[in-house]
Each structure stands twice: as structure tokens, then as C-alpha cells.
Amino acid sequence: MSARGGIPAVRVRGLVRAFTTKGVLNGIDLDVAPGEFVALLGRSGSGKSTLLRALAEIDHEADGMGDIDLPDRLSVIFQDARLLPWMRVLDNVLLGISGGRERARAALKEVGLAGRERAWPHELSGGEQQRVALARALVREPRLLLADEPFGALDALTRIQMHVLLRRLVEVHRPTVLLVTHDIDEAILLADRIVVLEDGRLAADVPVDLPRDGNARRARITELRALLHRRLGVEAVDSEWQDAVSATAAGGRHG
């Protein structure tokens, strides 16, 4: 699977992972170009989280082989915010970094949490906690951002806000992004390219080439969604509902 040309930011060759109990990767080859936003889409058990954990080097319990080349500066966002409950928000953002308090303040401001520096994590809502996690990732100025279903635990409204926020932050900071998700619309909305995983293999590599024009754009989104649904083995969805969603999706993408 080739990226947009040039030296890839992420380069994976022949990646195999196996557990005694569950989940496998059966030879993954993947290139991601610098600054590219790739969504890893798959049903549960397809190995998408396993791939991300392998890239983040936190899959100690897995056996496997293969080569992974990654940028030095990388940040990980998990499904849960993973804030240390005994540290205030600002210290959580700065975990492992000496100094840089001003940068951390700026990062918190960017995610809309200016003034909450001294709060304890438990005083924040789920969405706010995930924003802190986003600030913690950003303050490291990552070349690569790995996100494992970062919005999976949030309610629908908060998720929409977070989509807009992530899109904006990515446009400003321009990291390469690998986003694991099982949400087709989230993938279409956010990514430049969608990679579908199935049984530990790459089953499809779909560029998200959305036209600027509203109608053509809507049509392309519907087309992409149908394609991905087929790829994931999901029954076709009611067309009326699809239109309603594609209108929202098109609007969100502009925001």
C-alpha cells in the first residue's frame, strides 16, 4: 500500500502479531505520508487496536515480528483519557516534560480548557478529560499522533465537538495521524485516507477524495459510505437516513 509519494512518516512491513488468546495481525504493510490523516477502520476483533498498540510499543504481551519505522516524537490518545487522578490538569498535560508550563497553558487554551489548569481530573466531564488528553498529546509537538478510538466513550454531541476540534488542531499542527475507529462516518469526516482491516490484514485502502462542491461532495460521501459498509460486511442502510447523515457530515467537514 503506497502513500502519497516521498519518504513515508510511517512505514510498516510484514507486521505480524499473535496472542495466545485473541486477535492477530497477519502481515501488515502500510505506508503513511507525512501530514497524512489515516483512519484505520475495522470491526471489533479485526486487529486495528492491535496494530495501533504495536506502533505505540505497548503490546508487550504479544509475540510477533516485522519492521516498524516511526517518527521519534509520537503521542498516543486512548479511548479513555488516562489522566493520572492524583495530578492536576496542568501537571497531567506536562507529564514527563520538564518545564514548558507556558506551552502547556497554551495547549489547554487550544482545546478550550483555559482556566482549568488547577482542576483535578475527576472534576471534569468525560469530554473535558479527553480534551486534556488531547492537550497532553499536542504539547509534545508530535510528528505522529496515534489515536485508539479516542471518541468512542463520548456522547454523540460531545463527539461532534471533538471531531471539529481534532480537525482544527490537525490543520494547525500538521502531525501525521493514525486514527483507529469503527465509525465509518467519523472516518470519512476526518481522514484523508481510510484503511480497512479485516482478520488482521489490510482489506481495502480508500482515499477520501471529497469534491468541494456541495452536491458532488454529498454524492461522494454516500458512495464512500456504501463502499465501506460493503467492505465491512454491513447491510445497506436506509437511504433517507443516509442523506440526513451525509448532510451533517458535509457541514462538519467545512467547520
Added chain:
Amino acid sequence: MNAIPDVLRPPFTQEMPVTLRASRSSRVPGQRLSPGRPARYGTLLGPALLLLYWGVLSATGWLDPRVLPAPWTAITTGIELIRDGRLQEHLAISAWRAMTGLGFGVAVGVGLALLSGLTLLGGYVIDGLVQIKRGIPILALIPFMILWLGIGETMKITLIATAVFFPVYINTHNALRAIDIRHVELAETVRLTQWQFLRYVVVPGTLPGFLTGLRFGATSSWLALVVVEQLNATSGIGYMVTLARNYAQTDVMLVGLVVYALLGFGSDALVRLLERRLLSWRRTLGR
């Protein structure tokens, strides 16, 4: 004036249905399961009630002072002993023993818990030994301690430290093993060094367990102190009590008991204060 029944008079005519509905909908189904906000000195209620009961029994003559003197006797005798200078002297030496033993016990307990919780080899060597040793009551070690260390201060401090060590080690070690794996993963992804991992994840994560151990440890230190001071000492509160027993001075014995109670209660309150300070980030039922 009496033409209108009381209940129908304003403001009841307007408010009654509202208050009734409010109390029904909010009180009955929305039963609160946590005990609510504690009063400031609420934990003093139990001791106060016991003191009252004791005082009433003594004042009415139901309690023979030769069996147990009245509570105020403890105070007057205590004041006399302070005037003599005897109480301070014994208390100082007792407190020194307890604190030194506590210090050594906590240091060794935490050190070994970290070693056995964070390294595989340490776990194999230390934890196995500790689990076996748990089966032997501390006081059963006294004969050997005397044999090895004599009957001086070294033996006393060592026994107190050993008594403190176990609760501190066991609770700290348990808390260490219970550290959330997700926090460990986080530490790896933000590339914490070993030292930073220890400081920002392990120590704060283990602190609640350690403080529980410290509370038990403090109690154990007083317990061990009483035993070693009644065994073969020439100073300390325990010695004072033993001496008083020989002369049937129940009031002095009582003063000793009260001092132990105050020390135990005081050290426990101190640790709990420490807990409230250090664990202010927690939201729990008991706060």
C-alpha cells in the same frame, strides 16, 4: 377567627400540595446511599459516650475504685505524676522507642515492598519470605530476639520495627501490585524514565495503601511497645504501669492506660490527617 380550619389558612393553602409532592418525589425514591457529609469532630462521639458511662458508674458508686478508678482520678493522678516529673520522663522514653521503631519499620517495609513489587527477582525472594513469616506472631519472636540481641534497647526497637514492618509492607505491596496497567501504558507512551515513573505513577498510586499500612503500623508499634516495656525495662510508661501493679496503685495503672489510649488515638488521627492532605484528589464514600 375559628371559622377557617387551621390547615386551610394561608400560606398553607398554597404551599401544602407543593411541599407534599416535593417531599414524595425527592425523598422517597431518591434514597441516598452514601452516609452524607460527616460532622467535624464526629468521631469523638463514641469515646465521649464511653467516658460518660464510666463517669456515671463511678459517681454512683457502682464501680469500685480498686477495680477501676473514676475518670477524674486519672486526671488528678496524672497531674500529680506530671508535677513529679515522672510521667514526662517515662512518656519521652516510650515515645522515643515507638517512633524509632516506627521509623525503621516503615523505611524497611516501604523499601522492600518497592523492591519486591517492581523487580521480578525481588518479588521471588522477598515476598515468599514475608508470606511465610506472616504466619508467626511477632510476640513469639521475643525469646529469640532476647537471645540474639539481649534485653537492651536494640531488642526493643527491633521488635517494634518488626511489628510495624509487616502491615506497612503488606499494604504497600498490595497497592503496588494493584497499580492500573493503563497508567503504566500511559507512562510508556509519554516515555517516562524509571525515576519519573516511580515518582509520578508508582508512589502516588501506592500512597493510599501505604497510609493504610502506616495506620496499622502505628497501632502495632504501641502494642509492641507495651509488651517490651512490661518485659524487662527500667523506664517507660509500661515500666511505670508494671511498677504500679506491684504496689496495687490502680490510679497510676489507669494513667498509663489513658496515656496509651491518647497516644494511639493521637497517632491514628495524625495518620488520618495525613491521608486527607495527601489524598485530596480522591472522591470516596467516607469523605
